[in-house]
């Protein structure tokens with residue numbers, strides 16, 4: 001599959017201080033790639049290198065097959081960029097500002113700006129400097145998405161958005177992916193990346209410490225489960241669960257001829273389902289995996305343990 005964005009041994013220093021220490025990654029075309037990491041990890045710096053807002057000190061970057069240093073306006077038009085901090089101080093309406101951006105970004109399908117603004121609940125006729133933080137963010141999103149670019153680079157896209165608008169944004173991401181657009185986004189929040197990305201990279205202290213498929217993370221993640229069965233002895237149910245790889249922390253409650261077991265599962269669910277198929281179940285709850293714990297393990301450096 002084609003690679004839409006790549007970085008090889010990317011370094012960036014500000015003065016004598018190196019903040020990216022040799023970052024490597026590849027983003028498959030048509031995928032959603034999420035970079036998560038704590039404050040000052042280097043997420044914004046990496047994105048700025050991709051857009052040639054700043055220049056790398058060393059290493060190699062390719063964006064849509066081009067070196068961003070030589071891509072110029074032609075490459076810029078193929079990208080939609082939402083910066084982490086938007087400065088919208090002009091005395092213009094959102095509509096006017098977007099039509100100005102349109103001259104730079106290239107053609108926007110008719111009706112597209114109004115459609116996006118309506119979906120996000122943004123009033124385009126208000127002056128930009130009077131907009132709240134969340135509404136400025138919406139304007140930034142419309143600007144990034146409006147010309148349906150091949151690549152979307154989104155720095156903390158949901159920051160300041162309320163949960164309903166976040167949902168709408170997630171739908172916009174899904175649609176972009178279905179259209180074959182590539183998305184490179186950053187976030188502090190794993191749950192967001194978990195919902196939207198195919199691949200997640202963990203950036204910490206200017207280094208990529210892990211790149212994982214979200215499906216892989218999900219498979220290795222801890223899930224909580226609970227089930228109730230009839231016609232079985234508690235000891236037999238516990239023994240059965242003991243045959244499932246990755247099942248542990250088993251707790252049992254027996255009452256009125258039913259047995260309720262709760263446990264955690266750290267591994268694939270298929271063996272669990274096979275084992276449970278041998279029981280007469282009256283209830284089963286298998287929670288959505290919490291990837292937080294898996295990622296915390298990655299955040300922790302050698303000897304630091306999980307915080």
Ligand SMILES: Nc1ncnc2c1ncn2[C@@H]1O[C@H](COP(=O)(O)OP(=O)(O)OP(=O)(O)O)[C@@H](O)[C@H]1O
Nearest residue numbers: 014019037038039040041042043044045046084188
């Ligand atoms: N223009 C600059 N001059 C000097 N140092 C900078 C500059 N831009 C970023 N830095 C430093 O580079 C490091 C990485 O910053 P960056 O903004 O890339 O992190 P981030 O992962 O995006 O963090 P956050 O989540 O807080 O936005 C920080 O220590 C920051 O202070």
